[in-house]
Amino acid sequence: xxxxIVEFRNVSFRYGEEQPWVxxxxxxxxxxxxxxxxIGHNGSGKSTxxxxxxxxxxxxxxxxxxxxxxxxxxxxxxxRKDVGMVFQNPDNQFVGTTVQDDVAFGMENRGIxxxxxxxxxxxxxxxxxxxxYRLTEPHKLSxxxxxxxAIASVLAIFPQVLILDEATAMLDPRGRTExxxxxxxxxEKRNLSLITITHxxxxxxxxxxxxxxxxxxxxxxxxxxxIFAKKAELRKIGLDIPFVAALSDELWKAGVPINNEAxxxxxxxxxxxxxxxxx
Amino acid sequence: MDITFNHVSYIYQKNxxxxxxxxxxxxxxxxxxTFTxxIGHTGSGKSTxxxxxxxxxxxxxxxxxxxxxxxxxxEKPDNMKMLRxxxxxxxxxxxxxxxxxxxxxDIAFGPKNFNVPEDEIENRVRxxxxxxxxxxxxxxxxxxxxxxxxMRRVAIAGVLATKPKVLVLDEPTAGLDPRGQHEMMDMFxxxxxxxxxxxxxxxxxxxxxxxxxxxxxxxxxxxxxxxxKPEDVLTQREALHNVQLDVPEMVQFINAFSEKFEQKVPFxxxxxxxxxxxxxxxxxxxxxxx
Amino acid sequence: xxxxxxxGQYVPGESFVHRLDPRTKITVIFFxxxxxxxxxxxxxxxxxxxxxxxxxxxxxxxxxxILKGLTPVWFLIVFTFLLHLIVTNKGTVLIDIFGFSxxxxxxxxxxxxxxxxxxxxxxxxxxxxxxxxxxxxxxxEDMLHPLKRIRFPVHELALMMxxxxxxxxxxxxxxxxxxxxxxxxxxxxxxxPLRDRVKAVVPLLVPLFVSAFKRAxxxxxxxxxxxYQGGEGRTKLRELILGKRDYMxxxxxxxxxxLLFLTRNY
Numbered sequence: 001x002x003x004x005i006v007e008f009r010n011v012s013f014r015y016g017e018e019q020p021w022v023x024x025x026x027x028x029x030x031x032x033x034x035x036x037x038x039i040g041h042n043g044s045g046k047s048t049x050x051x052x053x054x055x056x057x058x059x060x061x062x063x064x065x066x067x068x069x070x071x072x073x074x075x076x077x078x079x080r081k082d083v084g085m086v087f088q089n090p091d092n093q094f095v096g097t098t099v100q101d102d103v104a105f106g107m108e109n110r111g112i113x114x115x116x117x118x119x120x121x122x123x124x125x126x127x128x129x130x131x132x133y134r135l136t137e138p139h140k141l142s143x144x145x146x147x148x149x150a151i152a153s154v155l156a157i158f159p160q161v162l163i164l165d166e167a168t169a170m171l172d173p174r175g176r177t178e179x180x181x182x183x184x185x186x187x188e189k190r191n192l193s194l195i196t197i198t199h200x201x202x203x204x205x206x207x208x209x210x211x212x213x214x215x216x217x218x219x220x221x222x223x224x225x226x227i228f229a230k231k232a233e234l235r236k237i238g239l240d241i242p243f244v245a246a247l248s249d250e251l252w253k254a255g256v257p258i259n260n261e262a263x264x265x266x267x268x269x270x271x272x273x274x275x276x277x278x279x
Numbered sequence: 280m281d282i283t284f285n286h287v288s289y290i291y292q293k294n295x296x297x298x299x300x301x302x303x304x305x306x307x308x309x310x311x312x313t314f315t316x317x318i319g320h321t322g323s324g325k326s327t328x329x330x331x332x333x334x335x336x337x338x339x340x341x342x343x344x345x346x347x348x349x350x351x352x353x354e355k356p357d358n359m360k361m362l363r364x365x366x367x368x369x370x371x372x373x374x375x376x377x378x379x380x381x382x383x384x385d386i387a388f389g390p391k392n393f394n395v396p397e398d399e400i401e402n403r404v405r406x407x408x409x410x411x412x413x414x415x416x417x418x419x420x421x422x423x424x425x426x427x428x429x430m431r432r433v434a435i436a437g438v439l440a441t442k443p444k445v446l447v448l449d450e451p452t453a454g455l456d457p458r459g460q461h462e463m464m465d466m467f468x469x470x471x472x473x474x475x476x477x478x479x480x481x482x483x484x485x486x487x488x489x490x491x492x493x494x495x496x497x498x499x500x501x502x503x504x505x506x507x508k509p510e511d512v513l514t515q516r517e518a519l520h521n522v523q524l525d526v527p528e529m530v531q532f533i534n535a536f537s538e539k540f541e542q543k544v545p546f547x548x549x550x551x552x553x554x555x556x557x558x559x560x561x562x563x564x565x566x567x568x569x
Numbered sequence: 570x571x572x573x574x575x576x577g578q579y580v581p582g583e584s585f586v587h588r589l590d591p592r593t594k595i596t597v598i599f600f601x602x603x604x605x606x607x608x609x610x611x612x613x614x615x616x617x618x619x620x621x622x623x624x625x626x627x628x629x630x631x632x633x634x635i636l637k638g639l640t641p642v643w644f645l646i647v648f649t650f651l652l653h654l655i656v657t658n659k660g661t662v663l664i665d666i667f668g669f670s671x672x673x674x675x676x677x678x679x680x681x682x683x684x685x686x687x688x689x690x691x692x693x694x695x696x697x698x699x700x701x702x703x704x705x706x707x708x709x710e711d712m713l714h715p716l717k718r719i720r721f722p723v724h725e726l727a728l729m730m731x732x733x734x735x736x737x738x739x740x741x742x743x744x745x746x747x748x749x750x751x752x753x754x755x756x757x758x759x760x761x762p763l764r765d766r767v768k769a770v771v772p773l774l775v776p777l778f779v780s781a782f783k784r785a786x787x788x789x790x791x792x793x794x795x796x797y798q799g800g801e802g803r804t805k806l807r808e809l810i811l812g813k814r815d816y817m818x819x820x821x822x823x824x825x826x827x828l829l830f831l832t833r834n835y
Binding site: 375 | 743749751755756757771772775780
């Protein structure tokens with residue numbers, strides 16, 4: 001059994017007394033080395049979850065436990081070592097005047113020795129494939145490159161949880177692919193729970209488990225295959241389903257005898273092949 | 280309005296050590312009333328292309344014509360304002376251009392600049408608000424109190440309120456959630472058809488290009504790489520891969536299917552339901568043979 | 570591009586001057602400002618000129634570029650010269666025009682002051698030409714370090730400067746983007762009566778402020794998420810090390826100063 005690394009216990013949150021609840025009684029758990037996707041329409045509370053996880057916000061009700069430690073004002077500095085976060089806008093999280101300065105920023109904050117910093121800068125920048133840009137200034141980088149630097153900056157602290165809060169939303173397809181490759185690569189090599197908050201279906205399909213948010217509540221929580229089986233309901237709450245799932249559904253409706261469970265091209269072709277051999 | 284690019288090149292910071300060509304020898308023709316998708320990576324020259332369409336920049340070489348307006352390196356129309364009125368541009372993240380105290384004033388800003396009479400502006404604001412799907416009670420609110428999606432709609436309403444004949448859309452759905460994206464694209468397409476607009480959509484989405492465009496232009500390194508109907512251009516896997524673009528997912532699937540079942544299913548921009556029926560036919564036909 | 574704006578804009582390079590510790594450069598310039606006023610004879614002025622020109626050549630930056638950067642300053646220098654010519658009345662009268670007498674003393678003094686002025690600006694612009702803004706920031710933070718004892722927020726000031734430097738290009742791009750968007754909505758920034766043009770700035774400035782605030786907010790959040798909690802207990806990646814080169818420059822500079830004292834009045 002894997003260790004629990006994140007736990008939300010009946011968490012509710014709103015920005016002020018008069019404001020509507022952004023999160024309502026949310027409970028879920030995330031385990032060590034797990035790859036989780038959180039999806040939901042804009043305003044469903046996805047990003048709030050991310051901010052609650054490293055103490056950028058605190059819930060009015062309920063409790064959040066990271067690595068056996070409740071998130072409180074006193075524990076946030078410890079928590080932020082465990083939980084690293086990459087935000088949506090590549091420009092607004094780049095602090096340093098060069099790539100290496102930016103990676104150093106988080107380590108400087110934690111008083112890490114200079115020699116160790118230099119070592120980790122080299123390690124993490126090569127992990128995200130940015131070592132040759134060590135001295136480059138941010139305005140000379142593409143969005144995807146800036147986000148890779150942001151990932152390196154987080155990795156340099158050796159977190160247990162990496163949160164990507166719509167980190168690919170402002171990138172073009174090339175940048176998106178870059179980030180996905182980088183993240184998969186990193187997750188393979190390090191002990192890391194990955195939480196991807198996204199609208200990108202490709203990113204969702206690749207997760208082990210999906211948490212679906214709707215209007216501040218946990219709407220469902222299951223493997224991608226089971227989530228995308230609920231096609232009509234997903235569409236009702238404003239979400240898309242992958243092409244293969246949609247086509248599979250149409251085939252099923254058209255009377256082609258298939259399982260209607262495929263998530264990628266190979267699986268659907270295989271199902272079709274089997275159904276075709278039977279008839 | 281017809282649009283032509285005739286051997287257009289554009290050089291940034293000409294005559295300095297930083298000079299670089301954003302567009303090189305670009306030629307194309309967009310007939311009035313069509314929907315054109317422009318696809319290409321960041322840095323392929325898309326945003327420079329857009330800026331030529333309403334005279335924000337003028338070509339360093341070559342010639343651009345938009346209807347009767349003509350732009351060359353040393354020639355610009357006498358009435359630039361008229362051109363800008365005719366060509367409405369929705370830039371990326373247009374909500375960043377909001378500035379007025381109320382939603383209403385912000386939508387009215389463009390028409391006012393183009394000297395539309397007051398009562399006419401009043402009517403236009405009301406009509407456009409419904410058309411972009413904004414509740415009328417928001418008109419008196421500050422645009423900065425709204426949600427991201429609503430701000431986007433206000434900004435778009437501000438461009439549409441000038442009643443352009445040419446509509447230029449630079450990734451208008453970026454950052455919206457799936458439902459917001461569909462609604463917005465359908466709204467643009469609906470408007471394109473009803474008002475017989477000439478629409479140019481800059482996008483990364485092959486799916487949107489397939490769904491809405493009459494023509495596709497693929498840009499690479501500031502030059503035209505491919506041009507034609509979506510079903511002709513967006514099915515050429517090799518050619519697109521060469522410039523690191525992918526064919527639409529449906530094309531990928533149809534190719535894989537045709538290969539596995541040794542029967543060609545053509546890509547004709549069919550819906551998923553249509554494709555499902557075609558696949559059923561193929562499976563049945565194949566079954567009979569055995 | 571606008572030349573007036575590039576007075577002393579950093580030119581990347583690997584020259585001796587480029588590689589000096591920024592603190593060395595700032596210290597030397599600081600004292601240069603004082604010793605300039607020591608010169609009072611042809612020889613002592615020559616010492617200063619030789620030092621300044623030698624420094625300039627050592628940067629290996631095109632002389633034309635450096636002098637072009639000084640264009641806006643030429644006017645001031647000429648103006649100072651003319652002012653002295655008219656106001657000073659020492660020495661013998663050289664020429665008499667339109668009731669103005671130009672004295673020999675005025676000519677000499679005007680010349681001397683102009684040279685001082687020119688040397689000061691040349692040498693300071695060498696600092697910014699060969700040092701990145703972030704290096705200057707580092708040096709200032711380091712040199713102001715003693716002020717921390719009287720609770721002067723040295724670290725915060727330096728961080729503010731470095732973040733501003735980081736965001737200048739971003740905000741420039743943003744300005745360009747918004748002004749183009751508003752131009753597309755019919756704003757005319759270039760023509761029309763002054764009142765209208767001033768009004769046209771509002772649609773540009775409001776979005777710029779709104780976005781700058783939003784950026785600041787997001788940046789603050791990102792910094793917090795990355796464990797920033799003020800200057801206490803922080804280590805630094807950027808380090809400043811005084812090398813052989815720097816000591817050489819200090820010695821050289823002491824020699825120049827000594828020479829100046831010796832050649833004064835000759």
